[in-house]
Amino acid sequence: MTSVHALPPVIAAHDLTKTYTFHQQRAGLGGALKSLVRRTYETRLAVDRVTFDIGRGEVVGLLGPNGAGKTTTLKMLSGLLYTTSGDLQVLGHTPSARKHEYLRRIALVMGQKTMLWWDVPAMESLLLHKDMYGLSTTEFDRNVSELADLLEVGHLLNVQVRKTSLGERMKLELMAALVHGPEILFLDEPTIGLDVVAKARVRSFLADVNRLRGTTILITSHDMDDIEALCSRVMIIDHGRLQYDGGLDELVRTARxxxxxxxxxxxxxxxxxxxxxxxxxxxxxxxxxxxxxxxxxxxxxxxxxxxxxxxxxxxxxxxxxxxxxxxxxxxxx
Ligand SMILES: Nc1ncnc2c1ncn2[C@@H]1O[C@H](COP(=O)(O)OP(=O)(O)OP(=O)(O)O)[C@@H](O)[C@H]1O
Ligand SMILES: [Mg+2]
The missing domain is CATH 3.30.70 (Alpha-Beta Plaits)
Incomplete structure (x- = not known):
């Protein structure tokens, strides 16, 4: 008989909280001048004591209306933002320390931001990632050819990025994010603005990456088709609070x-x-x-x-x- 060991979670968040403190600019020129003299600060609680664990190989959807705190959560998990309070461990690291050993094991893709250089072919950006992550040529070539096949972008690697379509660019973004073989992929609205065919391609690619490489995926999307296609588990966040964490089926059954x-x-x-x-x-x-x-x-x-x-x-x-x-x-x- 084989014994089953419960694996430790790859993401463990306990009471994760983020409060933004920002400077409120007053209206008009007079207001701007006054703001220079006396700055008024405001705070906004964007993520409020959120607790969850994610196991290796899970694909989890993070859902919620605009301003719910989804992007803020992903930014904390990927180490772009400090947490205000709470405990956060991802792959045994504190993300905000931004240690190289941590960053080379994760990737963050934001549908509205690009990590590719606009004026050169995507291959240049991929080569930069090769250096940044210290990949051997063999490893790099293998990853590039596997990803290019799955995404069908081989013919685009040497085209100036600005000359590619939105859907093509998103595929290249995913390729750049995955070329170093991260164990966890954070995706913030990866299908935003894509047509139905491109969305379907991105979804099936992500499912393949999860299946073939065992990559853990945390994804936000306002497109429920993305979520239904990929996630058996969803977390719903609203006004910074985690409102639901469980199966998508169960949510459907209990809500309706x-x-x-x-x-x-x-x-x-x-x-x-x-x-x-x-x-x-x-x-x-x-x-x-x-x-x-x-x-x-x-x-x-x-x-x-x-x-x-x-x-x-x-x-x-x-x-x-x-x-x-x-x-x-x-x-x-
Ligand atoms: N840099 C910032 N400074 C101050 N407040 C911010 C900042 N970034 C986000 N917020 C606020 O924090 C809250 C959560 O924002 P967040 O971007 O995490 O929401 P979201 O769930 O990703 O929304 P969307 O679906 O619109 O992308 C919002 O009230 C937002 O206005
Ligand atoms: Mg967002």
Whole structure:
């Protein structure tokens, strides 16, 4: 019998907190002059006592509305920002110490920022990373060819970055982020602004990286399709507080315990009385309703008896809708 050892988490955050202190500029020229004489400082609590562990090889989605504290969290994890209080260990390091041994084991990709030099081909930036991270030529060549294949960007490596499209550039960004073989990848909205095809390519690439290399991934995205495609676990943060940490399925089940059922018939039907359903809507030959999750089977049976069916579709509530409900409820509290 093999014994199972619980591996220590690669990311351990306990009461992680960030308060920004910033200088409030007064309006107008007079205001600017006054600001020079007397500076007024304000503070903003961006991340508020957040506690979580992430295990090696997990892909976790960090979700929340604008201003929730997602980017701030990723910046603390990757060592770009000091924490205000709390404990944070990533791969056994304190990220803000920015030790080389730490930085070479992680990568941060921000959808809205580039780490590539704009005026030269991406290969130049990759070579810089080779030096920075002390990669051997063999290791570098192997990584470049593997990543170029997965991303289908071999033909772009020697093109000036400014001449590439947004989708192509994001693929090159991912390549630059991964060329040193980081164990953890922090992604801040990596698909922002991309078309549906490019988004799908980026998602499947990230899934491959996780599967082939065992890379741990923490990703933020406002696109729920990204999250559904990649993450079995999500953390929801709102006003800096962690509101949910668990399975995506479980979130859907508890937030919206009902199934959406849509039946299309060959001819209009008389719905009459159906058991265990709510929100029945009939339009022409189509009947839409919500059914209790555990009674969905019985509801379908009733529907098949109403008349000849052309199509029957059962779905969970849209995760997009669930998020909207969650955030609206909180902001109106
Ligand atoms: N440099 C800064 N100085 C002061 N306040 C900041 C700074 N950066 C962010 N904030 C504030 O901290 C809070 C959290 O911001 P953060 O960028 O982490 O949110 P986010 O969840 O990434 O939002 P989005 O989905 O819009 O990217 C916001 O209220 C924001 O205004
Ligand atoms: Mg952000």
């Amino acid at each position: 315990p009902r199934k959406l059922v849509r039946a299309t018939y060959a001819a209009p039907v008389d719905v009459g009385q159906l058991d265990g359903v709510t929100d029945v809507e009939v339009s022409g030959t189509t009947v839409e309703l919500e059914a209790d999750r555990d009674r969905a089977g019985a509801v379908m049976e009733q529907l098949t008896r109403l008349g000849p069916l052309v199509d029957l579709d059962v779905a969970d509530a849209d995760i997009e809708d669930i998020m909207r409900d969650l955030f609206q409820r909180r902001s109106s509290l």
